[in-house]
Amino acid sequence: MASIIRPAVFRQSCLNIASKRAFSTKPSPTFPAINKQAASILSKNALGNSFVKEVVPKSIQVAAFHASGRRPILPPLPQVIDGTANDAAKVPSPSPSHGSYHWTFERLISVGLIPLTVAPFAAGSLNPLTDALLCGTILIHSHIGFEALIIDYIPRGRLPGTRKAFDWLLKLATVVVGVGLYEFETNDVGLTEGIKRIWTA
Amino acid sequence: MVAPQGLRNMLPKPKIAFRALSLTSTGSAWRVNTTAFSPSAFVPYNHGHLILAQQRLRRPVSPHLAIYRMQINYFTSPVHRITGCLVSGTIYAFGATYLVSPLFGWHVDIASIAAAFGDLPIAAKLSAKFAFAWPFVFHCVNGCGHLIWDTGRRFKTKQIVAQGWTIVGLSLAGAGWLAFMV
Numbered sequence: 304m305a306s307i308i309r310p311a312v313f314r315q316s317c318l319n320i321a322s323k324r325a326f327s328t329k330p331s332p333t334f335p336a337i338n339k340q341a342a343s344i345l346s347k348n349a350l351g352n353s354f355v356k357e358v359v360p361k362s363i364q365v366a367a368f369h370a371s372g373r374r375p376i377l378p379p380l381p382q383v384i385d386g387t388a389n390d391a392a393k394v395p396s397p398s399p400s401h402g403s404y405h406w407t408f409e410r411l412i413s414v415g416l417i418p419l420t421v422a423p424f425a426a427g428s429l430n431p432l433t434d435a436l437l438c439g440t441i442l443i444h445s446h447i448g449f450e451a452l453i454i455d456y457i458p459r460g461r462l463p464g465t466r467k468a469f470d471w472l473l474k475l476a477t478v479v480v481g482v483g484l485y486e487f488e489t490n491d492v493g494l495t496e497g498i499k500r501i502w503t504a
Numbered sequence: 505m506v507a508p509q510g511l512r513n514m515l516p517k518p519k520i521a522f523r524a525l526s527l528t529s530t531g532s533a534w535r536v537n538t539t540a541f542s543p544s545a546f547v548p549y550n551h552g553h554l555i556l557a558q559q560r561l562r563r564p565v566s567p568h569l570a571i572y573r574m575q576i577n578y579f580t581s582p583v584h585r586i587t588g589c590l591v592s593g594t595i596y597a598f599g600a601t602y603l604v605s606p607l608f609g610w611h612v613d614i615a616s617i618a619a620a621f622g623d624l625p626i627a628a629k630l631s632a633k634f635a636f637a638w639p640f641v642f643h644c645v646n647g648c649g650h651l652i653w654d655t656g657r658r659f660k661t662k663q664i665v666a667q668g669w670t671i672v673g674l675s676l677a678g679a680g681w682l683a684f685m686v
Contacts, residue, residue, distance in 0.1 A: 379561055382560055382561065384553050387552060388552030388553055388555070388556040413650075413651060414651060417648070420644070441595060442595075444592075445592035445595060448588050448592055449589075449592065476596060479599070479600050480595070480599035480600055482603055483598075483602045483603030483604075484599045486602060487599065487602050490613070491613050491614050492614050496614075497614040497617075500614055500615075501614065501618045502686060504618040504619070504621045
C-alpha cells in the first residue's frame with residue numbers, strides 16, 4: 304500500500320531533477336549566510352536547512368523521502384558552535400560530589416532499602432521509627448531516580464530553561480511528598496501497616 | 505616516502521595546559537582544554553563557523569539502531585526504569601494526595617482505602633494486587649542485579665543473559681506469590 308506513494312524514480316534522481324547548480328557555491332540570498340539580511344550568524348536558525356529548501360522544491364523533497372530507505376524524520380538540530388571552529392569540545396570539570404560521592408551515596412541507599420523493606424513485612428509490623436526510616440529512604444531513592452530521568456531526557460545544553468524548571472519541580476515534589484508522608488505517619492497507621500491492611504482487605 | 509604519522513612526529517609537540525580545578529571557583533562548570541595549536545591556514549571567524557556547520561550536516565551517521573541485536577538487557581533496562589517510575593510515582597502521588605486531601609474533603613486514609621479495596625470483586629482484587637506487585641518485585645530484583653554488577657561481578661555475556669532471564673522469572677514468581685498467597 305505504501306508502494307503507491309513511492310515514485311518510480313530513485314532518491315538520487317529525485318534530487319538530481321533539481322537544478323544542476325543545486326549544490327554549487329554560487330552566491331545567493333541565503334548562501335553564504337553572511338548574505339542574509341537580519342539574522343545573526345550565530346542565531347540558531349541561520350544555518351538551518353534553508354540552503355536545501357531554497358534549491359530543492361518541496362514536492363521533490365517529499366518524493367525523495369518516500370523513494371529512500373533512509374528515514375530523515377529527525378533532521379539534525381540547528382548547528383551551534385561553542386567558541387571558534389578550532390576549539391576542542393568542552394569537557395565538564397570533575398566534581399566528586401556530583402560524580403563519585405553521588406554514585407556511592409546512591410548505592411548505599413539502594414543497599415539499605417533491602418533490609419528496610421523486608422524486615423517489617425517478615426517480622427510483623429515494627430515501630431514508627433523504622434517505618435519513618437523506610438519512608439525517608441524510599442523518598443531519597445525515588446528522588447535520585449527521578450533526577451536521573453531528568454538528566455537523561457532534558458539535556459542542559461539544548462533545553463536550559465526546561466531543565467531548570469523540571470529540576471526545581473522535582474525538588475518541590477519531593478518536599479511536598481516528604482511532608483505528606485510525615486503527616487501520614489503521624490495521623491495514620493504508617494506505610495508498612497497500611498500496605499498490609501490494604502493487601503489483606 | 506614518509507608515512508603521515510612520521511610527518512606528524514616531526515612537528516613540535518604542543519604544550520598542553522589545563523586550568524587547575526578550584527573547589528571554590530564559582531565560574532562555569534565547563535572548562536576548555538587549552539592546547540597550543542597553530543592552524544595551518546587562518547580562516548575568518550564567520551566563515552569558519554559556516555564551513556564547520558556545513559561539514560557537520562553532510563557527515564554520514566554510523567548505523568546504530570538498525571544493526572542492534574535484541575538482547576535481554578534491551579528489555580530489562582527500560583523496564584527497570586519504567587517500573588521504578590511507576591512505583592515511585594505511586595508513592596509520590598499518594599503522599600501529595602494525602603497532604604492536600606483536607607482541602608478537597610477527600611478521605612484517603614488507610615481505613616477508607618482498605619474498605620474500598622475490600623469491596624471489589626475477587627478477580628479485580630487479585631489482578632490489582634498482581635499489577636502492583638509485579639513492578640515492585642521486578643524493580644527490587646533487577647536492582648539487586650545492578651548492585652551485583654556494581655561490585656564488578658558477572659559481566660560475561662553468558663552471565664548477563666542468565667541474570668536477565670533469572671530476574672524475569674523471579675519477578676513473576678515473586679509477584680505471583682505476593683498477589684495470590686499473601
